[in-house]
Amino acid sequence: MKRSLILSLSAPLALILAACAPQHPTVSPEKTQSVNASVNTRLSHTDWPKNDWWTAYHDPQLTSLIAKALRDAPDMHIARQRITLAEAQAKATMAADGPQVELSGDIERQKMSAEGVMGPFAITDPAAGTTGPWYTNGTFGLSAGWDLDLWGKNRDLVEARIGKVNAQKAELEQTRQLLATGVARLYWEWQTEAAIDSVLATIKQDQTSIIDADKELYQHGITSSVEGVETDINASKTDERIAEVHGKMKAIEARLQALTNTASVKLTRRDLPAVEASLPSTLGYALLARRPDLQEAHWVIEASMSNVDAAKAAFYPDFNLMAFLQQDALHLSDLFRHSAQQMGVTAGFTLPVFDSGRLNAQLDIAQAQSNLSIADYNKAVVEAVNQVARTASEVETLATKTQQQQRVEHDAARVVTLAQARFNAGLIAGSRVNEAKIPALQEQIAGLTLKGQYVDATLQLTSALGGGYHHG
Incomplete structure (x- = not known):
């Protein structure tokens, strides 16, 4: 009995699935590129390293300058609003x-x-219960519906939206790092120019x-004016060099005003940081996992893969339940009577059988978009590795040249x-x-x-390490 019941239930489901529109995807999935087996590219946005490296x-x-930039810069406001929008879309x-x-x-x-189907109601016949031709029909009640989502299409769409939210949070972190780095670079450039200005004054x-001294010697006839x-x-x-330095300092102040979204910037002299003899031991490609832009690209891939799964689930039938409980009457005076009550439950499904290739086209689009996000990620990984190698080499070279x-x-x-x-011995002039x-x-x-x-x-x-080694 139990076996025959299972067979009787599974046979219709098998027929339904067999009647689905066939999948013929033409776009093959792309593979992500790994920098190093030890690189963890799945860190969540809460696992960043200490980001206030500037302290x-x-x-x-x-x-203070960086704090103001992170609080008031237009780019930060835009990034925060993108997160708000993504969260609302996910909800x-x-x-x-x-x-x-x-x-x-x-x-x-x-x-x-x-003259119509409801013709008998157009006349007044107390015996038949008709009081035509005018009626005030009233309906009042509850209706409910639920898409069962047996194949997870809606859940995949939710996952895609959550991935988008995480990508926007990573973008906010990337904006934060770029702003902080930009302010710090301008600040120390100004300090460098200020130090040079002091030496030029000397x-x-x-x-x-x-x-x-030459004028005094010339006035006493000791030297000629040519000397x-x-x-x-x-x-x-x-x-000329002093004027050039002052111009650079003013230009830097103007750029800092734009980054911090403030009317004026007044800076005081500070000594430049000490030059380290070698790079810290914590420097390594594994720190690339801390880069917000790579994390953003990773979450974009996660979202795109969920969209692919949702596109695949669209080939299967949708099952839904609907129910209603209402009061319905031709006369408002009868609306809340027990006899005016009506209710019902409906279970249904929709099955794509032939759609002229629409679902396959949507699947190809979703897969192509996913492949594009993977290709962008692979490119970002290669560029990140090259950027770290290039800047690390430059740091070491400049450290050596500074020591020399x-x-x-x-x-x-x-x-x-x-x-x-x-001069103290009286051998030369001052x-x-x-x-x-x-x-x-x-x-x-x-x-x-x-x-x-x-x-x-x-x-x-x-910046190349996403707020990496120089954080205390």
Whole structure:
């Protein structure tokens, strides 16, 4: 008996499934590319490394600028609104998967036609219960429906929406990192230019002292006026460099104003961070899993795969249940009588049999979109690896060059010390000490330039690692 019952129930289902529109997908699924077996590309948005890496500089001025950018920058507002929209869309998709219950009511005033199907109701016949031709029909009650979603199509759509929400959260994190890195790079560029400006001011003072000494010697007939021409030219070039530096500093301040969405930015001098001899030991490609852009691409793939599953489920029949409990009467005075009650339950299904290839086209579209998201992810992985390798190499190169430049500055400082000693011994004039200082100061500018480039490279590496190693 039990076996015959199972066979009797399964036979109609088998016939239904056999009658479904055949699947003929023409797009093959793409495969994702892995950087390293140890790379965990499935970290959720709550598992990021410590993202406030900028606090390691212990610079309240920088921290305040980044905090304002993260709070007020237009890009952050856009990213937050995208999350809100994605969450609302996910809630709407979830709601569509559950049962629906509606309370409805309507009143209709109509005149019956004596020549139609309802012709007997157009006359007044108390014996038959007709009081035509005018009637005020009323309906009031509950109706319910539920798509059973046996094949998980609605659930797949919900998963796709959730993947979209997670992708938008990762995009917000990516926007946050790009903003923080952009502000930090501009800030330390300004500090580099400010340090160079200070050294140029010292060079200008020494050049002025030399010019004054040459003028005094010329006035006493000791030298000719030609001997001071080169110093005058160099002083003019220094003025040009100072003006150029001031222009750069103002341009940086304007860009910081735009990033922080503020009317003005007033910065004070800070020393540049120290140059590390080597990269921290925590640097590795496994940190690529912390990159928000790769996490965003991963969630886009997850969403696209759910859309593919939903497109496949569309080939199978939809089963749904419907029910109603209503009061229905031709006269409003009879609407709430027990005899006016009506109810019913309906179980039904819809089965795609022939659709001129519509479902297969939708499946191909979903698969192609999924393949496109996978291809974008694979490209992002390759670019991320190259970016890390390139910036890490640049950091190491600049660290080495900075150390070499420090030795050059030390040797230049020894020349100044020797000139000062000779001046103290009365062997040379004071202007010659100023002349010895200028090359040493120019080497300091070269050192500051290299140091600024090193700091900028470390910030780019931090960004390449998604807020990676430089976080305390």
